[in-house]
Amino acid sequence: MTVFKQRVFSGVQPSGNLTLGNYLGAIKNWVGLQDTYETIFCVVDLHAITTWQDPDILRNATREVAAGMIASGVDPKKSIIFNQSQVSAHAELAWIFNCVARMGWLNRMTQFKEKAGKNRERASVGLYVYPDLMAADILAYQATHVPVGADQKQHLELTRDIAQKFNSDYKVDFFPEVEPLIFGEATRVMSLRDGNAKMSKSDPSENSRINLTDDRDLIAKKIRKARTDSEPLPATMDDLDGRAEAKNLINIFAALSDRKAGEVCAEYEGKGFADFKRDLADLSVEVLGPITEEMSRLMSEKTYLDDILRDGVHKADELSQPILRQIHDIVGFLRP
Numbered sequence: 007m008t009v010f011k012q013r014v015f016s017g018v019q020p021s022g023n024l025t026l027g028n029y030l031g032a033i034k035n036w037v038g039l040q041d042t043y044e045t046i047f048c049v050v051d052l053h054a055i056t057t058w059q060d061p062d063i064l065r066n067a068t069r070e071v072a073a074g075m076i077a078s079g080v081d082p083k084k085s086i087i088f089n090q091s092q093v094s095a096h097a098e099l100a101w102i103f104n105c106v107a108r109m110g111w112l113n114r115m116t117q118f119k120e121k122a123g124k125n126r127e128r129a130s131v132g133l134y135v136y137p138d139l140m141a142a143d144i145l146a147y148q149a150t151h152v153p154v155g156a157d158q159k160q161h162l163e164l165t166r167d168i169a170q171k172f173n174s175d176y177k178v179d180f181f182p183e184v185e186p187l188i189f190g191e192a193t194r195v196m197s198l199r200d201g202n203a204k205m206s207k208s209d210p211s212e213n214s215r216i217n218l219t220d221d222r223d224l225i226a227k228k229i230r231k232a233r234t235d236s237e238p239l240p241a242t243m244d245d246l247d248g249r250a251e252a253k254n255l256i257n258i259f260a261a262l263s264d265r266k267a268g269e270v271c272a273e274y275e276g277k278g279f280a281d282f283k284r285d286l287a288d289l290s291v292e293v294l295g296p297i298t299e300e301m302s303r304l305m306s307e308k309t310y311l312d313d314i315l316r317d318g319v320h321k322a323d324e325l326s327q328p329i330l331r332q333i334h335d336i337v338g339f340l341r342p
């Protein structure tokens with residue numbers, strides 16, 4: 007059996023402002039992995055264009071996501087940080103995986119159904135094969151671990167299916183079995199306006215999310231305006247069933263303070279939301295304020311950000327090209 011190097015890959019789309027969901031569900035968790043694994047973090051601009059992106063805004067958002075990662079503690083000296091479109095292995099391997107994945111598998115992907123909505127016939131083909139590109143992102147590095155939010159679980163299962171089918175079709179032990187790393191107290195941060203909808207960059211309501219570009223006042227204001235109910239907080243998380251907005255705010259509090267949700271709930275037992283939201287606003291400003299400020303400082307240093315991305319592209323190419331060449335040999339592509 008092949009022993010694979012313990013390697014982490016993850017990414018974020020530059021499809022809008024980074025949200026508290028991206029931070030708590032993904033980026034915050036990446037920071038602690040840098041000392042244990044070889045870590046590769048990608049601004050997935052090829053994924054972003056599966057829905058329309060204005061070119062100038064996309065360029066800016068690409069730097070902004072890189073700045074957000076670095077401001078959150080991803081260290082360019084420890085991790086490879088780069089943008090996906092500049093490393094050709096991603097798109098090339100995605101094509102091979104388009105030929106490995108089955109239509110039936112992709113038809114079951116709930117993210118496509120949610121994002122395409124009623125307008126399925128008008129959705130881009132790229133949006134449909136998005137999970138194949140995600141599998142390529144990971145497997146172009148033979149990555150073994152992928153830290154993501156809970157919404158990406160199904161896509162990672164598909165990555166495992168693709169890897170297994172490739173190995174079995176070509177009778178090789180080439181791709182590892184990828185392990186999802188879904189951890190923290192906020193694996194699925196919900197909208198501040200609707201506790202049953204995921205907090206998302208592309209939600210038309212600005213008040214539904216906290217952006218990592220919001221200043222301290224705006225962060226506090228959005229928390230104060232977050233939708234809640236009129237009941238006091240109960241003693242345990244189980245007693246919050248059916249109160250999605252309340253549950254979401256407790257989970258956010260717990261994740262921001264590195265505590266357990268149950269512990270936070272018990273601390274506020276019997277209190278109303280006025281007290282809780284005041285404390286949550288203070289905590290959010292304390293934790294996110296320095297990140298948003300550092301991010302905005304980094305955005306004024308475009309050359310520095312571009313140098314980091316260029317260096318990352320070079321390193322990512324060096325890792326992925328030999329793997330891609332082996333894949334070509336396995337598939338039977340002649341290299342004259």
Ligand code: AQP
Pocket residue numbers: 017018019020021022025027028029030031032153154155156157158192193194195196204205206207208209
């Ligand atoms: N609300 C969330 N809670 C927890 N984790 C989340 N992630 C995203 N939203 C939440 C995690 O962030 C990482 C990067 O996500 P992405 O940008 O690649 O795509 P997404 O999941 O489609 O994020 P958005 O914000 O909803 O983007 P749009 O609106 O453009 O589709 C992933 O690890 C994801 O799990």
